Amino acid sequence: MRKFLLLLPLMGIVLLFCNQSVAQCTVTGWASQNGGVTGGGSATPTVVANYNDLKAAIASSSVKVVHISGTIVIPSGGRISFQDQSNKTIYGLPGSKLVSNDLTKDGSGILYMKRCANIIFRNVTLEGPGAYDTDGWDNMTIDNSTNVWVDHCEFQDGMDGNLDIKNAADYISVTWCKLIYKKTPIPDGPGGADDHRFSNLFGSGDGATGDRGKLRITMQNCWWAEGCKARMPRVRFGKVHIVNNLFNSTVAAQCVMAGFEADLLVESNVFENVKSPIDKMDNTFTAITARDNIFTNTSGNTTGSGTAFTPPYSLTITPAANVKSQVTAGAGATLTSASCSNTTAYILSTTVAPTNGGTVVGSGTYNAGTSVTLTATPATGYIFTGWSGGATGTSASVTVTMDGNKSVTANFAAQTATYTLTATVSPTGGGTVTGSGSYSEGAIATITASPAAGYIFTGWSGDATGTSGSTSVTMNGNKSVTANFQLQSSGGxxxxxxxxxxxxxxxxxxxxxxxxxxxxxxxxxxxxxxxxxxxxxxxxxxxxxxxxxxxxxxxxxxxxxxxxxxxxxxxxxxxxxxxxxxxxxxxxxxxxxxxxxxxxxxxxxxxxxxxxxxxxxxxxxxxxxxxxxxxADCAASARSAADAELSINNEEAVSISPNPARDNAVITIVLGENEHATIRIYNDQGELVDTLHSNKAVKAGTQQIVYSVNNKRSGIYNVVVLNNNGSRSTYKLLVE
Structure with missing residues (x-):
C-alpha cells in the first residue's frame, strides 16, 4: 500500500511532462493543414554517428525515426538524397552537427529532400563551407514535398544558400530556426557575386509556373542573424506567412523580398539595423500585408501593398515588443530532449483600470524565463498612473520576467490639461489664419491660412509644416505656428x-x-x-x-x-x-x-x-x-531656373562610365561656372539609396565623382543631379 501512494506524485509529474510535450511538439502554420504533420510518430529511433549510417538510415523507407549523434562530416560529393518517402522524423541529439566543406557546383550541399510527405526535421545544425557563387547546392533543399515541419534547426554558411523550398513544395512550416553566416564570403565565384550570403529562396524562377497555387509556407520565431545579406526569404508565387521573426544582420541589404506573384503576410516581426526590410523588388508581387512590425535603425521600404491572403489556420502571435527576447532565447538547435518536454510555458494576462482609460499590449503565453515588455497607452483625456499586480512602477513600459503565471493591471486617471495654440501671419497684411485658441490635451486642432489680395500662401513654420492651406496640430503642449505668404508674381x-x-x-x-x-x-x-x-x-x-x-x-x-x-x-x-x-x-x-x-x-x-x-x-x-x-536668400543661385537647367541638362554636361557598371562608376559633370550641386542615387523602386557631394561647390569645368556600386544589387538606378536653386536632371545607371 505504501508503494502505491509513493507512485501517485510520480504519475502526476509524468502526466504533466507528457502534456507539455504534446503542446511543444504540435505543428503550427501551413504544415498543420492538409492533414498536418506527425512524422515518424513513436517509432523506435535509429541512432547514427557516422556518414554511412546516416545516409543508409535516411535513404531507408523502413526507418521512421533517425537520431543524429555528434558531428558528421559529409564527404566531397556526398550530398544525401532523401526521396519518395513519408512519415519520417529526423532529429539531432544535443550538440549534433552535419558539416559540408565541398565548394564545387555539383558536389556541394548536405541534404536534398524530394517528393516526400509528412516529414519532421528538428534540432539539427547544418554547417556549410561558406558563401561562394557557383550555382551550387544549399545546406538543405525541400523539393516538391508536402507537409514538412522544420523546427529548432540552425543553418550556417550555406554555399549557395541555407534553406531553399521550391518546385511545387507545399504546406511547409519553418519554426524556431536560426540562419546565420559566420564565415567570410569567398569572392571570385563564376556566378559573379563576391558576397553570396543569400539565405533562403522560395520558388526557383519566374517561369516555374508549377509553383502557382503551391509554396504555402509559414516562418515563425526564426532568426536571421549576423552575416545574412539577402533573401530572408525571397519569394515567388507562394502564400508565405512571416510572423514573430527577428532580422538583425548588420550586413543585410534586403530582408523579405517580394518576387513574382508573391503573396506575403508580414506581421509582428522585429527588424534592427538592416536595409530594405520589405523589398518590393520589381513590383510584380501579388500582395504584401505588413502590420504590427518594429523597425529600429532601418532604411528602405517598410510598408506593404495590397491585401495578402488570410491564413486558414489559427496562430498564437507574440506582440512584436517581446519577439527579440523570445527568439534569441529559443531559436536554433536548442532542444535538450526529443520529447520537447524541457520547456515550461506561463500565461501573462493584462487588464486596464478604468476600462476606457487606455490600452495595454504584451499579454500572451511565454516560455519560462522570457522577459516580456508591457506598454500602456492612455486614451484621450487620461494619463497613465502606474502598474499593479504582477508589475510595479510608473513608466509606460515595464518588463516582466515569466517565472510563473502573471496578472498585471495598467492604471489610468482622467486629466483636464489644456494647451494654447497661437497662430500668426508673416508678413503682416499677407493674409489671415484661423485656429488659435485653447484645446484639451491630445486634441487635434485645424489651422487654415487665407492669403490677402495679391499674395500667395507659401507654407507653415514653427510647430506646423507643409504647404497645404489647412493642416492639423496635435495639442500635446502649447504650440505656436506661423502662416507665411509672399507677393504673387502678377502683383504689379x-x-x-x-x-x-x-x-x-x-x-x-x-x-x-x-x-x-x-x-x-x-x-x-x-x-x-x-x-x-x-x-x-x-x-x-x-x-x-x-x-x-x-x-x-x-x-x-x-x-x-x-x-x-x-x-x-x-x-x-x-x-x-x-x-x-x-x-x-x-x-x-x-x-x-x-x-x-x-x-x-x-x-x-x-x-x-x-x-x-x-x-x-x-x-x-x-x-x-x-x-x-x-x-532672396543669399544661399540661392544667382541664375534663373531656366538658365540653371540649361547649364547641366544637356547631352554633354553629365556622363556616367562605365555604364553598365560592376565595381565603380565615374560621374562626370561639365559646368560653365561655379555652383553648388548634390547628386542623389535612387533604385528602380524610387527609394533613395545614396547621396553624393551634398550641396558642395562644384567648380567650373570638368569634375569627376567616383561612385562605388560593389554593394548594390543588379538593376537600373536613377542618378539625379540637383543645383542649389532646385533644378534637376536625371540619368540612368545600369549595375550588373
Whole structure:
C-alpha cells in the first residue's frame, strides 16, 4: 500500500511532462493543414554517428525515426538524397552537427529532400563551407514535398544558400530556426557575386509556373542573424506567412523580398539595423500585408501593398515588443530532449483600470524565463498612473520576467490639461489664419491660412509644416505656428528695400568693409567700403518674371578726395563702370542714384563696387522697383531656373562610365561656372539609396565623382543631379 501512494506524485509529474510535450511538439502554420504533420510518430529511433549510417538510415523507407549523434562530416560529393518517402522524423541529439566543406557546383550541399510527405526535421545544425557563387547546392533543399515541419534547426554558411523550398513544395512550416553566416564570403565565384550570403529562396524562377497555387509556407520565431545579406526569404508565387521573426544582420541589404506573384503576410516581426526590410523588388508581387512590425535603425521600404491572403489556420502571435527576447532565447538547435518536454510555458494576462482609460499590449503565453515588455497607452483625456499586480512602477513600459503565471493591471486617471495654440501671419497684411485658441490635451486642432489680395500662401513654420492651406496640430503642449505668404508674381509694380542691417536670408549677402554709424542714414548706419579697387557690396533679389527694373541707392559721399563713380555688376555681367555717386554737401547729407537694368526670372545677384584705390560712397540701402520683386536668400543661385537647367541638362554636361557598371562608376559633370550641386542615387523602386557631394561647390569645368556600386544589387538606378536653386536632371545607371 505504501508503494502505491509513493507512485501517485510520480504519475502526476509524468502526466504533466507528457502534456507539455504534446503542446511543444504540435505543428503550427501551413504544415498543420492538409492533414498536418506527425512524422515518424513513436517509432523506435535509429541512432547514427557516422556518414554511412546516416545516409543508409535516411535513404531507408523502413526507418521512421533517425537520431543524429555528434558531428558528421559529409564527404566531397556526398550530398544525401532523401526521396519518395513519408512519415519520417529526423532529429539531432544535443550538440549534433552535419558539416559540408565541398565548394564545387555539383558536389556541394548536405541534404536534398524530394517528393516526400509528412516529414519532421528538428534540432539539427547544418554547417556549410561558406558563401561562394557557383550555382551550387544549399545546406538543405525541400523539393516538391508536402507537409514538412522544420523546427529548432540552425543553418550556417550555406554555399549557395541555407534553406531553399521550391518546385511545387507545399504546406511547409519553418519554426524556431536560426540562419546565420559566420564565415567570410569567398569572392571570385563564376556566378559573379563576391558576397553570396543569400539565405533562403522560395520558388526557383519566374517561369516555374508549377509553383502557382503551391509554396504555402509559414516562418515563425526564426532568426536571421549576423552575416545574412539577402533573401530572408525571397519569394515567388507562394502564400508565405512571416510572423514573430527577428532580422538583425548588420550586413543585410534586403530582408523579405517580394518576387513574382508573391503573396506575403508580414506581421509582428522585429527588424534592427538592416536595409530594405520589405523589398518590393520589381513590383510584380501579388500582395504584401505588413502590420504590427518594429523597425529600429532601418532604411528602405517598410510598408506593404495590397491585401495578402488570410491564413486558414489559427496562430498564437507574440506582440512584436517581446519577439527579440523570445527568439534569441529559443531559436536554433536548442532542444535538450526529443520529447520537447524541457520547456515550461506561463500565461501573462493584462487588464486596464478604468476600462476606457487606455490600452495595454504584451499579454500572451511565454516560455519560462522570457522577459516580456508591457506598454500602456492612455486614451484621450487620461494619463497613465502606474502598474499593479504582477508589475510595479510608473513608466509606460515595464518588463516582466515569466517565472510563473502573471496578472498585471495598467492604471489610468482622467486629466483636464489644456494647451494654447497661437497662430500668426508673416508678413503682416499677407493674409489671415484661423485656429488659435485653447484645446484639451491630445486634441487635434485645424489651422487654415487665407492669403490677402495679391499674395500667395507659401507654407507653415514653427510647430506646423507643409504647404497645404489647412493642416492639423496635435495639442500635446502649447504650440505656436506661423502662416507665411509672399507677393504673387502678377502683383504689379512694387518697391522693396534692403537695409544695411539686413541678414543674408533677407538679401544682403556680403560687403568688403565695415558698418559705420551715421546720423543721417535711415537706420543710423552705413556700409563703409575698404579703400581699394574692386571692393563692393552684394545683394540678391527674387524676380517673378524677366523684365526691366529700377535700382536705387541712398548714399553719402562728401570728401573731396573720394571717387564719384562706381561699377554696377548684375548676374556676373558689368552693366556700367561709371554709375554716378556724386559728391554730397556734408557727411550726414545723403543723395540717391539710380540705374535701369533687365533682371531674369528667379534669383538675381547685384553688386556695386569701387573703381579706384580711393574712398567712395558709403551705402545706406538699395531699393528695387518693378513687377513684384522680393528679397532672396543669399544661399540661392544667382541664375534663373531656366538658365540653371540649361547649364547641366544637356547631352554633354553629365556622363556616367562605365555604364553598365560592376565595381565603380565615374560621374562626370561639365559646368560653365561655379555652383553648388548634390547628386542623389535612387533604385528602380524610387527609394533613395545614396547621396553624393551634398550641396558642395562644384567648380567650373570638368569634375569627376567616383561612385562605388560593389554593394548594390543588379538593376537600373536613377542618378539625379540637383543645383542649389532646385533644378534637376536625371540619368540612368545600369549595375550588373
Amino acid at each position: 509694380t512694387a518697391t522693396i528695400r534692403i537695409e544695411d542691417s539686413a541678414l543674408t536670408s533677407q538679401g544682403l549677402c556680403s560687403y568688403e568693409g565695415s558698418i559705420s554709424s551715421n546720423t543721417g542714414a535711415s537706420n543710423g548706419k552705413v556700409i563703409n567700403l575698404s579703400n581699394s579697387t574692386g571692393k563692393g557690396v552684394d545683394w540678391k533679389v527674387y524676380i517673378p518674371a524677366a523684365g526691366s527694373y529700377t535700382l536705387t541707392w541712398r548714399y553719402v559721399n562728401s570728401s573731396s578726395n573720394n571717387s564719384y563713380t562706381m561699377a554696377l555688376v548684375v548676374n556676373g555681367t558689368t552693366v556700367t563702370n561709371a554709375l554716378a555717386v556724386a559728391r554730397t554737401s556734408g557727411s550726414t547729407v545723403f543723395a540717391t542714384t539710380t540705374a535701369s537694368v533687365t533682371l531674369k526670372a528667379g534669383v538675381n545677384s547685384i553688386r556695386l563696387q569701387s573703381v579706384a584705390s580711393a574712398a567712395t560712397a558709403d551705402i545706406d540701402w538699395i531699393e528695387v522697383t518693378g513687377n513684384a520683386p522680393a528679397t
